[in-house]
Amino acid sequence: xxxxxxxxxxxxxxxxxxxxxxxxxxxxxxCGASQQAVSHHLQVLKEAGLVDMKREGRRRLxxxxxxxFDSMQAFVADLWPARLDKxxxxxxxxxx
Amino acid sequence: MTTTFTCSIEVPAPPATVFNYFIDPxxxxxxxxxxxxxxxxxGGEFTLDIEGVPVRGRYLEVVAPERVVVSWGHAGSxxxxxxxxxxxxxxxxxxxxxxxxxxxxxxxxVPMFLWRLPAHFRPGGMPxxxxxxDTGHGGNRKIVFSLDFVRPDRC
Numbered sequence: 001x002x003x004x005x006x007x008x009x010x011x012x013x014x015x016x017x018x019x020x021x022x023x024x025x026x027x028x029x030x031c032g033a034s035q036q037a038v039s040h041h042l043q044v045l046k047e048a049g050l051v052d053m054k055r056e057g058r059r060r061l062x063x064x065x066x067x068x069f070d071s072m073q074a075f076v077a078d079l080w081p082a083r084l085d086k087x088x089x090x091x092x093x094x095x096x
Numbered sequence: 097m098t099t100t101f102t103c104s105i106e107v108p109a110p111p112a113t114v115f116n117y118f119i120d121p122x123x124x125x126x127x128x129x130x131x132x133x134x135x136x137x138x139g140g141e142f143t144l145d146i147e148g149v150p151v152r153g154r155y156l157e158v159v160a161p162e163r164v165v166v167s168w169g170h171a172g173s174x175x176x177x178x179x180x181x182x183x184x185x186x187x188x189x190x191x192x193x194x195x196x197x198x199x200x201x202x203x204x205x206v207p208m209f210l211w212r213l214p215a216h217f218r219p220g221g222m223p224x225x226x227x228x229x230d231t232g233h234g235g236n237r238k239i240v241f242s243l244d245f246v247r248p249d250r251c
Contacts, residue, residue: 080103080201084103084105084197084199085105086126087107091113
């Protein structure tokens with residue numbers, strides 16, 4: 001997920017689609033990038049669970065997926081508590 | 097925005113024992129990561145892969161048996177390149193012969209734009225300023241102010 005967020009242009013795309021669903025063409029125009037490049041970024045974001053695609057007639061619209069951010073927050077919040085739990089267990093096992 | 101994640105736990109062994117779990121690769125891997133290359137001296141290598149995330153850094157402070165500070169970043173990451181953050185582990189003896197292990201991870205990788213999302217999109221709503229008072233072990237009293245995602249049930 002962090003890899004998906006690494007590219008500045010993907011962060012720009014996320015800012016654009018957080019308020020309203022947008023088609024690739026509009027996103028590309030706003031970003032000043034090619035549709036091909038934006039499609040690639042959207043695919044990465046979609047695979048990371050940060051963006052959803054929905055169909056409206058023949059158009060494909062992209063929008064932020066808030067659940068994706070929930071999982072990122074969970075990653076951040078769980079990293080150290082979970083590892084410290086394991087440390088306690090590992091030390092306890094080593095002491096016996 | 098700077099955020100700090102703080103967390104602590106009591107571990108059932110004295111600091112001299114627990115300290116080894118931060119400097120010995122075999123012991124480190126019993127609780128975090130699946131591959132490690134460590135050279136536990138100031139400036140020494142701190143390489144750790146955690147479930148596919150390549151953490152790369154250096155040992156900055158190695159003070160046996162009370163403190164380890166490492167630089168922390170992810171190889172290939174623009175947001176969190178190697179050396180971009182520091183993680184501090186503090187080991188304090190308790191009255192019962194155990195060790196209080198504290199982790200402080202400032203500037204953890206929470207992208208700036210996340211804070212500009214509408215509140216209902218932002219995990220946990222607004223961030224909270226947490227005032228955390230250490231109950232004091234060995235006379236070491238301190239207060240940590242941290243801006244983070246509060247998980248009171250875990251930390």
